[in-house]
Every structure is written in C-alpha cells, then in structure tokens.
Amino acid sequence: MTRLDLHLHTFYSDGDRSPAEVVELAHRAQVMAMAITDHDSTAGVVEAVTVGQQVGIKVIPGVEVSARYQGKETHILGYGIDPMYFPFQERLRWLRESRVRRVRDIVERLRHLGLSIQYEDIQTVAGAGAIGRPHIAQVLLDRGYVHTIHEAFEAYL
Incomplete structure (x- = not known):
C-alpha cells in the first residue's frame, strides 16, 4: 500500500x-x-x-x-x-498581516473585558508560526481564564 x-x-x-x-x-x-x-x-x-x-x-x-x-x-x-510566484506571495503576506491585525483586535477586546493578556503573550506561544486564535486560546488556558481550549473558543473566540 x-x-x-x-x-x-x-x-x-x-x-x-x-x-x-x-x-x-x-x-x-x-x-x-x-x-x-x-x-x-x-x-x-x-x-x-x-x-x-x-x-x-x-x-x-x-x-x-x-x-x-x-x-x-x-x-x-x-x-x-x-x-x-511574487503575486501569490504578496497575497499570502497580506493574509499573514490580516492574522496579526485580527489577533491584536481580539487581545484588545479581551483586555476590555478585564483579562490580563498582551499581544506579546500570543506571539510567544505562536513562535515563528502563523499567529491565530488557537494561540490566544492556549494563553487563556495557561492563565487559568478557561479550563479547556474548547471553552476558550466558546467563551471568547
């Protein structure tokens, strides 16, 4: 096989x-x-x-x-x-930048809700990879704001 x-x-x-x-x-x-x-x-x-x-x-x-x-x-x-292929790379760059903007917006919303979380916390979890909501969920779990990743998505993301 x-x-x-x-x-x-x-x-x-x-x-x-x-x-x-x-x-x-x-x-x-x-x-x-x-x-x-x-x-x-x-x-x-x-x-x-x-x-x-x-x-x-x-x-x-x-x-x-x-x-x-x-x-x-x-x-x-x-x-x-x-x-x-440069035009495709430009589009991918735009998508990566959109991810960063989205994560920053979510972090700001969470801060307004009283959660102590910084964009840099999410960056640390993401490392060199594409930053996204799963990394925010991991930080929320690590900080004790939620008990599971699923709960982070349901409650905040």
Missing part, C-alpha cells in the same frame, strides 16, 4: 518541526508522497522539496490559505503551487 499525507505543517505554521524534520519523519514512516501545507505561508516548501529529493519522497508544494465563506472562516488547500 502506498502511503501519502497531503496536509502537513511545519514550524512556519502550527507545526513544531522544521520542513526537513517533517520530511525525515515521513521518510521513516515510509510515506512515498507528501505536501507541506502551512497556513498562509510557503516558507518551508523549498527546503522540504530539497530534502524530499535527497530521501526519495515526492514533496508536493502546497499551502493552506485562510478564507471566509458566508461569514465563517475556512481553509483552502492548494497544491502544486509555485512558491516563488
């Missing part, structure tokens, strides 16, 4: 490993083809493709693009993208 995984994240998104580490783990798991699909970023694609060629795994360049449909946030997976 051929193994493949077409939805993998690196530390450029909400994963915690480098692109090379993700490819190496896939190789050890006998995956034959994979796609790096970080949120609004193709920063890890070239490294993953290069390591994939070295270990014999087909790495499909991909991205998970944030979108809104009928007022709800959704994600669209794109495959076979050119990570160097």
